[in-house]
Amino acid sequence: MIYETSSAAIAIFAAFVVSVIALSFFLGRKGQSAKAYYAAHGEIHWFVNGIAFAGDYLSAASFLGICGMIAFSGYDGFLYSIGFLAGWIVALFVIAEPIKALGRFTFADALDSTFQSRGIKLAVAISTLVVSIFYLIPQMVGAGDLIVPLLGLPHAAGVILVGVAVTMIVVTAGMVSTTWVQFIKGSLLVFFCGILAAMILDRGLVVKTIDLTPQVRTVTPTGQVLIDGKPQSKDHDLRPVGTIKALPARYAGQTSTGPLRPLEYLAALEDSTVVTWSSKKHTDAAGTHTTYSPVERSGGELLKPGVYFKGLTTGKLADRLDFASLMLALFCGTASLPHILIRYYTVKDASAARKSTVVGIAAIGAFYVLTLYLGLGAMTSGALDPTSTNMAAPLLAKSFSTTLFAIISAIAFTTVLGTVSGLIMAGSGAVAHDLLENVCGITMTDHEKVRYGKIAAVGLGLVAMALGILFRNFNVSFLVGWAFNLAASANLPSLVMLLFWPRTTKQGIIAAVTVGMVASLSWILLSADTYEKVYGWSREASVVPFSQPGLVTIPLGFLVLIVVSLLTPPPTQKVRRHG
Amino acid sequence: MPTTKQQHADTPPSGGDGDSGSSRIGLVLFWIYVLLYVGFMILVLFRPDLLSIRPFGGVNLAIAYGMGLIGSAFVLALIYMVARSKR
Numbered sequence: 001m002i003y004e005t006s007s008a009a010i011a012i013f014a015a016f017v018v019s020v021i022a023l024s025f026f027l028g029r030k031g032q033s034a035k036a037y038y039a040a041h042g043e044i045h046w047f048v049n050g051i052a053f054a055g056d057y058l059s060a061a062s063f064l065g066i067c068g069m070i071a072f073s074g075y076d077g078f079l080y081s082i083g084f085l086a087g088w089i090v091a092l093f094v095i096a097e098p099i100k101a102l103g104r105f106t107f108a109d110a111l112d113s114t115f116q117s118r119g120i121k122l123a124v125a126i127s128t129l130v131v132s133i134f135y136l137i138p139q140m141v142g143a144g145d146l147i148v149p150l151l152g153l154p155h156a157a158g159v160i161l162v163g164v165a166v167t168m169i170v171v172t173a174g175m176v177s178t179t180w181v182q183f184i185k186g187s188l189l190v191f192f193c194g195i196l197a198a199m200i201l202d203r204g205l206v207v208k209t210i211d212l213t214p215q216v217r218t219v220t221p222t223g224q225v226l227i228d229g230k231p232q233s234k235d236h237d238l239r240p241v242g243t244i245k246a247l248p249a250r251y252a253g254q255t256s257t258g259p260l261r262p263l264e265y266l267a268a269l270e271d272s273t274v275v276t277w278s279s280k281k282h283t284d285a286a287g288t289h290t291t292y293s294p295v296e297r298s299g300g301e302l303l304k305p306g307v308y309f310k311g312l313t314t315g316k317l318a319d320r321l322d323f324a325s326l327m328l329a330l331f332c333g334t335a336s337l338p339h340i341l342i343r344y345y346t347v348k349d350a351s352a353a354r355k356s357t358v359v360g361i362a363a364i365g366a367f368y369v370l371t372l373y374l375g376l377g378a379m380t381s382g383a384l385d386p387t388s389t390n391m392a393a394p395l396l397a398k399s400f401s402t403t404l405f406a407i408i409s410a411i412a413f414t415t416v417l418g419t420v421s422g423l424i425m426a427g428s429g430a431v432a433h434d435l436l437e438n439v440c441g442i443t444m445t446d447h448e449k450v451r452y453g454k455i456a457a458v459g460l461g462l463v464a465m466a467l468g469i470l471f472r473n474f475n476v477s478f479l480v481g482w483a484f485n486l487a488a489s490a491n492l493p494s495l496v497m498l499l500f501w502p503r504t505t506k507q508g509i510i511a512a513v514t515v516g517m518v519a520s521l522s523w524i525l526l527s528a529d530t531y532e533k534v535y536g537w538s539r540e541a542s543v544v545p546f547s548q549p550g551l552v553t554i555p556l557g558f559l560v561l562i563v564v565s566l567l568t569p570p571p572t573q574k575v576r577r578h579g
Numbered sequence: 580m581p582t583t584k585q586q587h588a589d590t591p592p593s594g595g596d597g598d599s600g601s602s603r604i605g606l607v608l609f610w611i612y613v614l615l616y617v618g619f620m621i622l623v624l625f626r627p628d629l630l631s632i633r634p635f636g637g638v639n640l641a642i643a644y645g646m647g648l649i650g651s652a653f654v655l656a657l658i659y660m661v662a663r664s665k666r
Contacts, residue, residue: 086648270639
């Protein structure tokens with residue numbers, strides 16, 4: 001669909017970017033020690049850190065992706081919310097306090113605290129960089145995707161705009177400015193999603209009569225876009241979709257339920273009839289044609305699993321294992337993401353780490369409950385773009401008012417800023433602190449540690465921009481799943497075993513990180529999903545039984561660590577005590 | 580004076596504050612949540628028909644259990660915070 005450029009969205013976004021960069025410069029004047037740059041002096045208040053956790057964690061995939069998936073497929077999108085939040089239980093009860101006690105600036109610091117091994121630092125630094133880059137790509141591509149319809153700029157301009165802004169935020173004051181940007185973003189995101197959810201409940205469910213004729217979008221070999229055979233224009237475009245066709249019997253004769261309480265809303269939707277839209281693509285000499293067709297479903301069907309994860313209803317074992325593997329990766333991945341783990345170094349002690357995680361769980365949990373209402377509100381708003389699931393939340397806001405649309409669009413941009421700045425901080429620490437200082441043995445003064453960190457941040461910012469442009473047409477949802485699988489397979493086994501199994505050796509950790517990373521990456525590249533959606537090959541040609549690797553590669557990481565540790569000399573008491 | 584690395588290396592890897600009793604509380608709460616999560620997964624994978632029943636004011640079990648998992652994460656986190664602060 002063609003969108004009108006929103007000058008209000010541009011103004012709000014510009015005001016936010018200018019404000020946070022100004023704040024970053026102000027904070028940057030307050031000291032430039034290595035501890036300030038990498039760990040915000042270790043003096044961030046636990047409440048601020050907790051909200052910053054939300055700002056760090058709730059990426060574009062969470063905000064735009066989950067809302068969109070719920071809007072088009074119902075309950076299955078909420079399964080991502082459940083899995084993403086469950087991961088915080090691992091973080092709080094298993095990881096939070098030990099990681100704070102063991103580490104200093106980076107994830108490698110914690111894993112290597114017992115052994116002081118270059119091999120561990122190298123393996124963990126590489127895994128940090130790989131995970132961070134896999135997580136960076138969808139954020140940058142998402143930034144470009146938002147810029148095109150909302151600001152009327154080319155995709156590359158959006159990627160560069162976000163890349164430059166984030167690099168400036170990180171370079172000016174490192175973790176201090178990153179923390180405050182994430183705090184502001186986390187607060188705005190939860191607050192405005194709450195407002196939007198309240199407006200959805202106040203509107204209730206409304207029956208809308210729309211044209212249900214299938215729509216065809218054609219992209220010709222010359223790149224021209226046709227809608228139902230005629231050139232696309234503002235006057236001849238795809239029709240917005242997503243409506244209630246019939247309300248429950250208790251509202252017989254009415255076209256609106258009126259305001260509903262939260263549980264009433266879900267119960268009423270369950271008994272309603274909803275029209276969602278599916279798409280089917282085919283290519284011939286005239287171009288690539290995508291046909292969008294209405295699908296009438298009961299609310300009950302949309303509020304249980306199986307619309308998106310079709311494998312749950314086929315009864316095939318491989319499909320079930322694929323889903324179980326995804327949910328395991330989400331559960332284990334959160335506490336293994338380097339950009340989340342380094343946030344534990346910004347508070348003063350283990351108690352603050354614990355409290356900030358609880359605040360983070362509260363903010364993130366509230367947000368995920370709100371996403372259910374946002375997604376279902378979008379599903380029935382009559383405002384969805386059938387070509388873009390990512391635009392569901394902004395278009396839902398537009399169905400209320402253009403001002404709210406501008407605010408939600410601007411918040412979507414800030415969502416990208418907050419997460420990307422955390423990822424660049426994690427990568428910057430891995431390059432400067434882990435690789436250059438600890439692996440290569442370059443002796444640095446405190447000032448040089450900061451300088452190298454900033455140079456690494458600029459380099460990573462440029463890499464992020466290049467990848468965001470390069471992967472423009474890539475199916476980005478894969479990459480978020482890849483990052484969680486990679487993080488859980490490479491990092492979690494070593495972290496958990498180091499804490500709970502005294503027989504763990506440095507060779508075991510190096511082997512587990514390396515094998516977990518390589519195995520999960522290889523599995524993904526050989527999976528049916530990647531064959532079909534990335535390479536364009538037949539799914540049947542895939543050599544692995546299901547697409548999500550976690551169910552195999554996470555236990556493999558534990559197994560490798562145990563076997564290698566048992567085959568190598570046990571750590572001496574001295575090593576266990578002093579490293 | 581010990582170096583920063585030594586200070587961190589000297590800290591016991593498990594237990595955070597070095598309080599193993601408190602860590603046990605965390606692990607007990609962790610396993611409670613794992614049981615809830617696994618129970619949910621078993622329903623989704625093997626008995627999805629049960630998720631359609633509507634035991635809670637017209638809201639089906641799929642929604643109620645999902646919301647319950649999110650809510651219970653927060654409740655367990657609060658219990659943990661209170662338990663740790665009393666020690």
